[in-house]
Amino acid sequence: MTAPLLPASKDHAKTRVTLVGALVNVVLSAAKIAAGLVLASPALVADGVHSLSDLVSDVLVLWALRHSHLAPDEDHPYGHGRFETLATLALSAVLLLTGLGIAWDAAVRLVTGAVSAPGVWALGVIALSIVGKEALYHYTRAVGAREGSRMIIANAWHHRTDALSSVVALVGVGAAQLGFAWGDPVAAIVIAAMLGRVAWEFGKGAVDELVDTQAPDGLRADLQDSLSRTPGVQGLRDLRMRQHGARAVADVSIMVDPHITVTEGHRIAEAARADALGRIDALEDLIIHVEPAGHFDGFGATEAPLRGEIEGLILTLAQAHPMVASVARVQLGYFEDGLHVELLASLHANADHAATEADLTDSLRQTLPELRALSLHRQADEQSGLQA
Incomplete structure (x- = not known):
């Protein structure tokens, strides 16, 4: 199946916020890297590279959005939701590699003594970056929360780390202006550590999803409550739930009266499934196995x-x-x-x-x-x- 040129309508908000972020990142990364080179500020260059990594993450998100909404097909019978997970993992790797590169460059400058006070205009560029990226963070995170997309929320935090790294760069450049030339590369190392922490948090979440770690307890409790409300369901067992991109899939055994017919048991299961999918927005699919209450194992x-x-x-x-x-x-x-x-x-x-x-x-x-x-x-x- 060929991916459409634009995602489905439900993903338009995600696409729009990502395109806005990409445009902002193009402008800021170019401004910061150019200013950092002209004004001799490694912290500003590092901050610009961070914004450039944000641009890479935006491209990854757009790629994922083109694929994750597609319906199940012969090659992907469970759908394409994990394209978002893959993009989140790739984004985490970009963050980590960016942080390592920044830390290495700053450490080399400190060891070799190649440090100097950047020009005063560096402070203005950094202040502009802080305002722009913080606004972009709040906008992106709001869209991610509304759409229930961990990938979009991860991208929002990428914007937030850029804003925070700009704060650190501001402090470092300010210290250099006051005569502490080492403040600039030290600030770059702090920024790199921040990148590494965020990379770990989102990378671990993506890996957990790819290895089918159990879904959050709150989501499981909601499903248990919904299924137990269905008339004819006498109990549950073997509830398994896992994340599948922005949503979750589950399978469970429901207990029914062992004396009813197969067709009645099937009707109860379909009613329970429809009710759960209707109540829980985060639930993408549910497989129900019908078992006789009190006789689901043993001789029979x-x-x-x-x-x-x-x-x-x-x-x-x-x-x-x-x-x-x-x-x-x-x-x-x-x-x-x-x-x-x-x-x-x-x-x-x-x-x-x-x-x-x-x-x-x-x-x-x-x-x-x-x-x-x-x-x-x-x-x-x-x-x-x-x-x-």
């Missing part, structure tokens, strides 16, 4: 013979009974204590129902020791349904 679930192994035997013995004309249906119940069998059969007119049921139970138990209960229903009763 793991050891009892399957229908193909015993249905022929049951039919043969039942139809061999002199009072049974034919058997229309065999219904099997798998429980902890063994098999519960219900037969829908046509009986001869003179058949004693209770006696026939008792005879069939004794006969089947001789060859099917797993049998714990047998119920015989006349075929004429089919309109009113099988009775327990």
Whole structure:
């Protein structure tokens, strides 16, 4: 599938804020790097490189937005949400590498003594950068929070670190102006440390998501509450939830009355799924497995013979009974204590129902020791349904 030229409408806000950020970063990075070179300020150059790394992150975000909203396809059956995660991880790597480069350059200047006081105009450029990047941070973070996008929020923090690094650069350049020439490269090293910390925080979150770390407890609690509200759900187990880009996917087993039909169990599951997806905006998909309450493991679930192994035997013995004309249906119940069998059969007119049921139970138990209960229903009763 070819990515569209523009993301879907729900991503327009993310795209717009990222393009605004890219434009601001182009202007600021060019201004700071040029001023840093002209005014001999390594801290200002480092700050400009930081803004340039912001521009790289903006490009990564735009790339992710082009892909993450696409619907599932043959190659990506779970959708493309993790393109955002991949972009967040790449952004973290850019932050880390930028920080290491800045720290190395500043350390070399300190060791070699190649430090000097930058021109006074450096202070004005830095002040302009602080105002611009702080405003961009608040704008971007608001959009990320509204859209529930950790990638956009991470990019906002990238803008915030640029603003904070400009504050550090301002202090360093100011110190150099007062005669402490080492203040400029020291400020650059502090900026690098800030970059490394932010890179760790967002990189760890992205890695956690890629290795399917459990989703936050609050989100899991919301899902548990929603599922438990559904009529017919008697309990939950094996709830697993993981992040998938900006949203989450989950799978869970719901407990239902073991005596209901498969179709009723399926209806309960679909109702629970629809309610959860409607209540929880952060939930992208939910897979529900239906299990019988009180009988989801043990003999009935793991050891009892399957229908193909015993249905022929049951039919043969039942139809061999002199009072049974034919058997229309065999219904099997798998429980902890063994098999519960219900037969829908046509009986001869003179058949004693209770006696026939008792005879069939004794006969089947001789060859099917797993049998714990047998119920015989006349075929004429089919309109009113099988009775327990």
